[in-house]
Amino acid sequence: MKTIGMASVLFVITFTAIVAISLNDLEAAEKTGEQLFKEHCSVCHPEGGNIINPKKTLMKKDLVANNIKTSDDVIKTMRTPGPGMTAFDKKTISDKEARNIADFVFKKFNK
Ligand code: HEC
Structure with missing residues (x-):
């Protein structure tokens, strides 16, 4: 159970980072x-x-x-x-x- 919890946390962090980076690029590209x-x-x-x-x-x-x-x-x-x-x-x-x-x-x- 503990391992799954840790994996989810890592997943959420990674996912958030990727979204943040893509949004950043999008913004730069569209100005x-x-x-x-x-x-x-x-x-x-x-x-x-x-x-x-x-x-x-x-x-x-x-x-x-x-x-x-x-x-x-x-x-x-x-x-x-x-x-x-x-x-x-x-x-x-x-x-x-x-x-x-x-x-x-x-x-x-x-x-
Ligand atoms: C800190 C103030 C400042 C900023 C910020 C600035 N400029 Fe200038 N700009 C000047 C000054 C002062 C001159 C005159 C320089 C000279 O004597 O050749 C000038 C001249 C120019 C000229 C030539 C105009 C002419 O009639 O000869 C152009 C084109 C120009 N700027 C475009 C831009 C663009 C595009 C930006 C933004 C990316 C920008 N400037 C940002 C101060 C600024």
């Missing part, structure tokens, strides 16, 4: 560019602006003026930013997430 932007970028770029350097907003005219024309350019900025911006490595924002954010930036602010 949209908009959610990621709110999480990582909007502190300094609220509404696509720039609270630190007002000449470098995420609006089209500034991006073009600063030679940021494609999603790849935005991702490059995230990986190796200019002065005052946090660098985001692949552990913080995966390539796929970075792509989602970049696409969101162009869709949302590229007017």
